[in-house]
Amino acid sequence: MSTWKKRAAYVAVCSLALTGLSGTFGTAAFATEGDDVAPTSGAQFDTLAQSLLTEDAVQAVATDADGNVVIYTTEPTADIGAGARSVAEDNSNVLVEVMDAPISAYSTNDVVGGAGYAGLTDPNATSASLCSIGFSAWSPAGAPAVISAGHCTEDGTAVISALTLPSGDTAGGAPEGSPVTLTQPLGELAFSQYGGPGNTAGEEGKADSVDISVIDVTNPALNTLPQVTDWTTSASEDLSTSTRPVRSVGAAEVGAQVSKSGRTTGFTSGPVESVGWANVEGRQVSGFLSILTSSQGDSGGSIIQGDRAVGVVSGGTTVEGQSVMWGANIQNGLALTGGYTVALFLDAPAVTEQSAPYFTDAPVSGTGPAGATLTVTPENGTPFDVAIDANGAWSFPAPGTEGNYSYSIVAKKGFDTSASATFDIAVVLAPPVFTAPLDGQLIETSLKAVTGTGKAGATVTLTGDVTGTATVDGAGNWSVPADLSYGAYSITATQETPDVIPTQNREFQALAASGGATVAFQVGPVAPVISSPANGVAYVEGSGPTQVSGTGINGAVVSVSVNGVSAGTATVANGAWVLSLVGQLAAGSVTITATQAINGITGTAATSTITITAVTAPAGTPGTPAALANTGAPVMPLLGGGLALLLAAGGMMLIARRIGATRTN
Known part of the structure; x- marks a missing residue:
C-alpha cells in the first residue's frame, strides 16, 4: 500500500524534541x-x-x-x-x-507493532507520511529498532519519525481526515528498500524484491516490546495493555488465518489466499495475498499468523468489493537489512513448585523458553547462568547450607529477554548416604557395622533394626556398630546440625528427618558347596550323575535346580546334603545350581556345570535300525477290470502288513 500524506497538527510540540503530552x-x-x-x-x-x-x-x-x-x-x-x-x-x-475523569494508568512510552507513526523529511516539516509500525526489532549490535514498510520512507527521504497519539488515529476512533497529533520522537531511518535493490522496480520471482524499512529508535524514553496491539485500548493512549506476543518469524502459510494491525483499520483477520509476487504501484514485492480489511495508513503494519511474524502491510485493493491486502514477505526483507532481527517474546520462566523443603544440593528445576539461557539472581549472591534445554527444562543445585533463599530468574535468547519471575525456597540438610549396607543388598553371614557419609560435624541418627547415633567426621564419614545375623532388615538414617539451622527452618528439618534415608537388606547364608558332580566333569550319555550332593550349614534347606528347572530340596545334616535326580540327564551342557536358606533368607548360589556327551551307535548294531533289503517286485501294469484292481489292492495291503511285521522283528 502506498504512502499517503496528511497534514500533521502539532499539539504541545516544538520541533521533534518533544516532552510528551x-x-x-x-x-x-x-x-x-x-x-x-x-x-x-x-x-x-x-x-x-x-x-x-x-x-x-x-x-x-x-x-x-x-x-x-x-x-x-x-x-x-x-x-x-x-x-x-x-x-x-x-x-x-x-x-x-x-479533572474530566480520574487519573488512569497508562504508558505512552511502550512501542508495539501496529502503532501509528509519521515519517518526516526534517524536523520542521508540515506534512508527514503516515504509516504503522510492523514489529519491534534489534540492530546487529542489539540496539532497539522497529520494522515497517520501505515505501513509507518515500524512497529513503523520510529519514526521521515520530509516534502518533493512538486516540487521534483512525483505528483509535478519530474521524477519517482528522488532524494527527505527534507525541514524541521515534527514531532515524537505518534501511529502506521498496522493490528491487536501490528502490528499483524489482523483478518478479526475485527474493530481493521487497518492501521493508528499519528505523533505529533514538528516543531513550521508549520501550520497544515484542508484541502487536489489537487496538482495543487506544482510548487510554496505551496500546501495550492488550497485545498479541510475537514468538517467532516465518513464512505465511496458505489457507491459514493471519491478523493485521495498523493505525487506520486496527486489528483485522482473514485467510491467506496465495503467495508469490505483486506489482505494488510499479514495484515488485514478494509476499502473499490475504482477504482482510486494510486501508491507507496501515502500511508497514504488522501481520502475524498465530504468534509468528510473517509480513508487513505493503498494499491492498478490492476484489468484487471484497478488501484484500498484500503482505510483504518479512524474511526476504530482513535478509537485506544487514543483520536486523525481529524482537521476540520470551515467556517468563517458572519454577516447579514443591510442598516440601529442598535438601541441600538437591536440584531446583523449572521450565522456560527452549534453547534460551536462564539468568539466576540470588537475593544475596552473584548471578549465574543456566542453560534451558531443547525441551524447555532447566535446573540448578540448591545451596549446600540450610536456610531460606530468594531468587529472581529471567530467560534470555539473543537480544530478547523475558519478564522476570521470583520465588523462595527453604533448604534443609539432606539425609545421610549409606555406604554399607546398600538398599536391596544381600549380606553374607552377619552385619557388624552400618556406615555412610554425611555433612562433617552433623549428628547421624539410626532408627529401625539398628539404632544409635554417630558424628560425621571431617572426611564426611560415619559408622554405627551393629550385630545382625540371618534375616530381613530395614534401617533409616537422618542427620541434623542444629547449630547452623535457623529457628524458622526447624519445622522443615523435622519434615526432612521424618523421611530420612532408608535401606532394606537381608543377611543370608553363604552358598552351599556342590561336591558332586564336580564342575567341569564330562559324562557319556546314559552314565551321567543320578544325584547331587555337597556340604552346607546344619539345618539349612538346600534348593537345587538343573538348567533353571527345580530339581527339589534337601536339608543339611551333619554338614552334608544329598538330592537324587529323576532319570538320566539329557545330552548337552548342564548347569546345576544350589542355594541354602536359613530363617527364610536364601543366600547366594553355587553352580556346577557339566557336559553330557551323546553316543551314536554304528549301523546294524543291536538296538539300531538297519537298512532293509529291497524285496519289492518290478512294477508291472495291471490287467483286467474292477476285480483285478481289488485283488491288486488286497495284495498291496498284504505286502504293507508284511513289511510292517518285518520291521518290528
Whole structure:
C-alpha cells in the first residue's frame, strides 16, 4: 500500500524534541485570599498532600512553578470534600483544578507493532507520511529498532519519525481526515528498500524484491516490546495493555488465518489466499495475498499468523468489493537489512513448585523458553547462568547450607529477554548416604557395622533394626556398630546440625528427618558347596550323575535346580546334603545350581556345570535300525477290470502288513 500524506497538527510540540503530552489546564476553579499560606515542600507539604489524598474525589496534590499548591479533583468545586475546601479557603496559595475523569494508568512510552507513526523529511516539516509500525526489532549490535514498510520512507527521504497519539488515529476512533497529533520522537531511518535493490522496480520471482524499512529508535524514553496491539485500548493512549506476543518469524502459510494491525483499520483477520509476487504501484514485492480489511495508513503494519511474524502491510485493493491486502514477505526483507532481527517474546520462566523443603544440593528445576539461557539472581549472591534445554527444562543445585533463599530468574535468547519471575525456597540438610549396607543388598553371614557419609560435624541418627547415633567426621564419614545375623532388615538414617539451622527452618528439618534415608537388606547364608558332580566333569550319555550332593550349614534347606528347572530340596545334616535326580540327564551342557536358606533368607548360589556327551551307535548294531533289503517286485501294469484292481489292492495291503511285521522283528 502506498504512502499517503496528511497534514500533521502539532499539539504541545516544538520541533521533534518533544516532552510528551504536557500542556496547561487553564484558569483555576477558584483561588482564595486567605491569610495563611499552605506549605509547598518538605515534610509539612507531604503531610498535607497525604491527608488530602484520602478524600475520594482528590486525584492529586502538587505544587506549580508559581509556588501554589494545586488540588486536582473530579468533583465540582461546590462538591469537594470539607478538608480540601477548608485548605483552599484558608490558604491564599491553594488552587483547585477539576479533572474530566480520574487519573488512569497508562504508558505512552511502550512501542508495539501496529502503532501509528509519521515519517518526516526534517524536523520542521508540515506534512508527514503516515504509516504503522510492523514489529519491534534489534540492530546487529542489539540496539532497539522497529520494522515497517520501505515505501513509507518515500524512497529513503523520510529519514526521521515520530509516534502518533493512538486516540487521534483512525483505528483509535478519530474521524477519517482528522488532524494527527505527534507525541514524541521515534527514531532515524537505518534501511529502506521498496522493490528491487536501490528502490528499483524489482523483478518478479526475485527474493530481493521487497518492501521493508528499519528505523533505529533514538528516543531513550521508549520501550520497544515484542508484541502487536489489537487496538482495543487506544482510548487510554496505551496500546501495550492488550497485545498479541510475537514468538517467532516465518513464512505465511496458505489457507491459514493471519491478523493485521495498523493505525487506520486496527486489528483485522482473514485467510491467506496465495503467495508469490505483486506489482505494488510499479514495484515488485514478494509476499502473499490475504482477504482482510486494510486501508491507507496501515502500511508497514504488522501481520502475524498465530504468534509468528510473517509480513508487513505493503498494499491492498478490492476484489468484487471484497478488501484484500498484500503482505510483504518479512524474511526476504530482513535478509537485506544487514543483520536486523525481529524482537521476540520470551515467556517468563517458572519454577516447579514443591510442598516440601529442598535438601541441600538437591536440584531446583523449572521450565522456560527452549534453547534460551536462564539468568539466576540470588537475593544475596552473584548471578549465574543456566542453560534451558531443547525441551524447555532447566535446573540448578540448591545451596549446600540450610536456610531460606530468594531468587529472581529471567530467560534470555539473543537480544530478547523475558519478564522476570521470583520465588523462595527453604533448604534443609539432606539425609545421610549409606555406604554399607546398600538398599536391596544381600549380606553374607552377619552385619557388624552400618556406615555412610554425611555433612562433617552433623549428628547421624539410626532408627529401625539398628539404632544409635554417630558424628560425621571431617572426611564426611560415619559408622554405627551393629550385630545382625540371618534375616530381613530395614534401617533409616537422618542427620541434623542444629547449630547452623535457623529457628524458622526447624519445622522443615523435622519434615526432612521424618523421611530420612532408608535401606532394606537381608543377611543370608553363604552358598552351599556342590561336591558332586564336580564342575567341569564330562559324562557319556546314559552314565551321567543320578544325584547331587555337597556340604552346607546344619539345618539349612538346600534348593537345587538343573538348567533353571527345580530339581527339589534337601536339608543339611551333619554338614552334608544329598538330592537324587529323576532319570538320566539329557545330552548337552548342564548347569546345576544350589542355594541354602536359613530363617527364610536364601543366600547366594553355587553352580556346577557339566557336559553330557551323546553316543551314536554304528549301523546294524543291536538296538539300531538297519537298512532293509529291497524285496519289492518290478512294477508291472495291471490287467483286467474292477476285480483285478481289488485283488491288486488286497495284495498291496498284504505286502504293507508284511513289511510292517518285518520291521518290528
